[in-house]
Amino acid sequence: MKGVCHGKTPLDRVVKLVGTKEIVEILAGRLSWADLQTLMMFAYEKRIRALSVAEVSRNHNGNRLSEVANVDPRDLLAVDQLLYRSLPEAFLPLELSPVNSIGANYLLAGVDPKIVLDTIRNVEVVGDSSLVLALECAKRRKRDCRSKQGGENINLATSHRSLRLQMFAKDSGLTPHFRSFALASAGRDTDGFNNFELSSIFLHIDCWLDFLSRAGPVGYEVKEISVIISDVRIMEKLMAGGKIEREEVRRRTKDPSFAPFRQYGVDLPGIVETIEGVGVTYPDLETNINEMKFTEGKLVKPIKVKYPKVRFLFDLERCSGVGYYSGLCYKVSAKAFDGGTYSVAGGGACDWTRKLLQSKREHLIASGFGTESFVRKFKVC
Secondary structure (H helix, E strand, O other), X not given: OOOOOOOOOHHHHHHHHHOOOHHHHHHHHHOOHHHHHHHXXXXXXXXXXXXXXXXXXXHHHHOHHHOOOOOOHHXXXXXXXXXXXXXXXXXXXXXXXXXEEOOHHHHHHOOOHHHOOEOOOOEEEOOOHHHHHHHHHHHHHHHHHHHOOOOOOEEEEEEEEEEOOOOOOHHHOOOOEEEEEEEEEEEEOOOOOOHHHHHHHHHHHHHHHXXXXXXXXXXXXXXXXXXXXXXHHHHHHHHHOOOOOHHHHHHOOOOOOOOHHHHHOOOOOOEEOOOOOOOOOOHHHHHXXXXXXXXXXXXXXXXXXXXXXXXXXXXXXXXXXXOOEOOEEEEEEEEOOOOOEEEEEEEEEEOHHHHHHOOXXXXXXXXXXXXXXXXXXXXXX
């Protein structure tokens, strides 16, 4: 049939249509970023001028990325206001640009470039507001370090609508664009006892728990709140040592039935109430287990005093966040009025400012609260 290409991939089809394989090399390698932008701007301008109003309407109606959010913006605004009231004084709120530097998600967080919306202006639409805050933290840390030894700790916050391109099942409740509230804390650990990371995680968790304690009187039913502390370096070391298959972890990260310790015969507990009784069965994990014991005393016990009704747990076999977080991390969950338990917030240590400032002494805690998801699941109609 005329016009049909039997290439193996969409790129094969385009190459055959153009008539030369060099088109890929030219666009991806030979042209500078500025020249590529010039070419794409000209090409898009020419195609846009040829569009009809009917095509614009059809494209809008058929594009999942341009669909409006299924949530009342007044509810989002009310949740944002409450979150800002729960924000510790150390944090500076920012209003982000809709775009950030191209390649940031891939180079810093390892996110597949195919799920980030790049533009012909060599920027990408924000897909992770925590990461953009990290970029801002690095910029401010670099400036401060020039004027003051070690610089000041930076604490930033924002509410932003992000966009990602991965496909979701229709019944998943997930959408390409969504609003979330993000926090980022950057600085140096000056005493060698991980105090910067632990004190920053305390501030982040405290913000979320304070908000949840305020949410009831304004129309939200939040029950059985739990905070689960993990360290992804445990899973990283087990995979690196060949005790757990990395590819299966990557493939089954979101599978609730996946229990890698049991499946691979790893002699460690999964989720525990306290880390104090956990023995060191693998010598290369001794540092991580001891650090989690230190975390229980330094972080969990003090915050338990402030929030005695919140349940705190430790998850040693956490898979989600491997490759995104670089160490300690946490997840906050709660039960909604429909009886389901949902994750509402999460965060942890990331190595993004370390990469940006090229210094192993830099530390970053990045966190996010799914405001749009929270409104959908916890608002009592």
